Amino acid sequence: MQEKLDYAGELQDYLKGFALAxxxxxxxxxxxxxxxxxxxxxxxxxxxxxLLQVVVQFHYFLHINLSREKREDLxxxxxxxxxxxIMAGGTIWxxxxxxxxxx
Amino acid sequence: xxxxxxxxxxxNLGNHHTDAHDKAETLVxxxxxxxxxxxxxFGLMFALYLTAQNPLSYAGGPSPKDVYDLGSAFAQTMxxxxxxxxxxxxxxxxxxxxxxxRVKFWLVVxxxxxxxxxxxxxxxxxxxxxxxxxxxxxxxxxAFFGLVPLHGLHVTAGSIWIVIMLLQLHFLGPHPMVKIxxxxxxxxxxxxxxxxxGIFSIVYLGGLA
Numbered sequence: 001m002q003e004k005l006d007y008a009g010e011l012q013d014y015l016k017g018f019a020l021a022x023x024x025x026x027x028x029x030x031x032x033x034x035x036x037x038x039x040x041x042x043x044x045x046x047x048x049x050x051l052l053q054v055v056v057q058f059h060y061f062l063h064i065n066l067s068r069e070k071r072e073d074l075x076x077x078x079x080x081x082x083x084x085x086i087m088a089g090g091t092i093w094x095x096x097x098x099x100x101x102x103x
Numbered sequence: 104x105x106x107x108x109x110x111x112x113x114x115n116l117g118n119h120h121t122d123a124h125d126k127a128e129t130l131v132x133x134x135x136x137x138x139x140x141x142x143x144x145f146g147l148m149f150a151l152y153l154t155a156q157n158p159l160s161y162a163g164g165p166s167p168k169d170v171y172d173l174g175s176a177f178a179q180t181m182x183x184x185x186x187x188x189x190x191x192x193x194x195x196x197x198x199x200x201x202x203x204x205r206v207k208f209w210l211v212v213x214x215x216x217x218x219x220x221x222x223x224x225x226x227x228x229x230x231x232x233x234x235x236x237x238x239x240x241x242x243x244x245x246a247f248f249g250l251v252p253l254h255g256l257h258v259t260a261g262s263i264w265i266v267i268m269l270l271q272l273h274f275l276g277p278h279p280m281v282k283i284x285x286x287x288x289x290x291x292x293x294x295x296x297x298x299x300x301g302i303f304s305i306v307y308l309g310g311l312a
Contacts, residue, residue: 007199014191021184025303029177032308042312050304054297061187061293073135080139087143088150095154102159 017060024053127283134287138294141257145298148250149305155246156309162241167310170236172227176307179223180299183258186216187296194289197282207272213292214265217258224255247306254302257295264288 028046031037037045058064064074158166193209196202228248231237238248268288271281 007195010195010198011192014188014195018184018188018191021187025180025184028304028308029173029180032312033173039312043309046304046308046312050300053300057187057293057297057300061191061296062290072132076132076135076139080142084143084146088146091147091150092153099154099157099159 013060017056020056020060021053024049024056123279127279127286130283131286131290134290138290141294142298145250145253145301148246148253149301152246152250152306155243160242160246162243164241164244165231165234165236166243167306170231170234171307171310172230173307173311175223175227176303179220179227180303182216182220182223183296183299186213186220187293189213189216190289190292194285197277197285200277203272203277206277207269210265210269210272214262214269217262217265221255221258221262224251228252251302251306254295254298257291257298261288261292261295264291 028049031042031045035042058077064070064077066074154160189209189212193206193213196205196209236244238245265288268281268285271284275281
C-alpha cells in the first residue's frame with residue numbers, strides 16, 4: 001500500500017517537473033519567435049528561464065535536494081560550478097577585454 | 104515523510120541490504136564525479152563559444168541568424184525533454200517493481216526520442232553545410248561545431264548505452280548490478296538534457312534574439 005502511494009507521489013513529481021520545464025522552455029522560445037523586445041531584455045529573460053530550468057531539472061529529475069543524505073552530491077555539484085565559474089568567467093572576461101582593445 | 108524514499112531513483116535495495124546500498128551509493132557518487140568533470144568540459148566549450156560571439160569571429164562568413172533554425176531547435180528541445188520524462192517513467196517502473204516489460208517499453212520510447220533528436224540535429228548540420236557554414240569557415244563556426252556535436256556525441260553514447268541496458272535487462276533480468284547501471288544511465292541522460300538547456304539558451308536563442 002505504502003509502495004503504491006509512493007509511486008503515485010513520485011510520478012506526480014516527475015510530471016510536475018516536466019510541466020515546469022516545459023513552461024520554462026516555451027516562454028523563451030515564444031519571446032524570441034514573436035516578441036519585439038530589445039535584444040538585451042530578451043537575453044536577460046532567456047538567461048533567467050534557463051537557470052530556473054536547470055534548477056527545476058536538478059530537483060525533479062536528478063533528485064538533488066537539501067536533505068542530509070544528498071549533501072555530498074550537492075557539495076560536489078556546487079564545487080564544480082565554482083571551479084567552472086572561475087575558469088569560464090575568467091576566459092570570457094579576458095577575451096572580451098582583448099576584443100574591446102582590438103577595436 | 105518521504106525521507107526513506109529520497110534515495111536515488113531506480114534503487115530498491117531496501118534498508119536491510121545495507122552493504123549493497125552503501126556500495127551503490129559509492130558507485131553513484133563516483134558517477135557524479137564523472138558527470139561533473141564532463142560538466143567542466145562542456146562549460147569551457149560554452150566559454151569558448153561565447154568568446155567567439157564577437158562579429159569579428161564571423162570572419163565575413165555566415166552569422167547565427169543566417170544559419171540557425173529556431174523551429175528545428177525547438178523540436179529538438181521538445182524531443183529531449185520528453186525523453187527525460189520517459190526515462191523517469193522507466194526508472195520509476197524499475198524502482199517500484201512493476202513488470203519488466205513496462206521498464207523496457209519506456210526505455211525503447213526514450214531511445215526512439217533520442218534517435219529522433221539526433222536525426223534532427225544531423226539534418227541541421229547538413230543544412231548548415233549546404234549554406235557554406237562549415238567548421239573551418241570562421242572561429243565562430245569552429246566553436247559551434249566544437250560544442251553542439253559534442254553534446255550530440257554524448258546523446259549517441261547514451262543511445263548505445265540504452266540498447267546495451269535493454270539487452271542486459273532481457274538476458275539478466277532485474278539483477279542489482281543491472282539496476283545500478285540503469286540508475287547511472289538515468290543520471291547521464293538527465294544530465295544531457297541539462298546541458299541542452301545551456302545549448303538552446305546560449306547558442307540558438309542567444310544567437311537568434
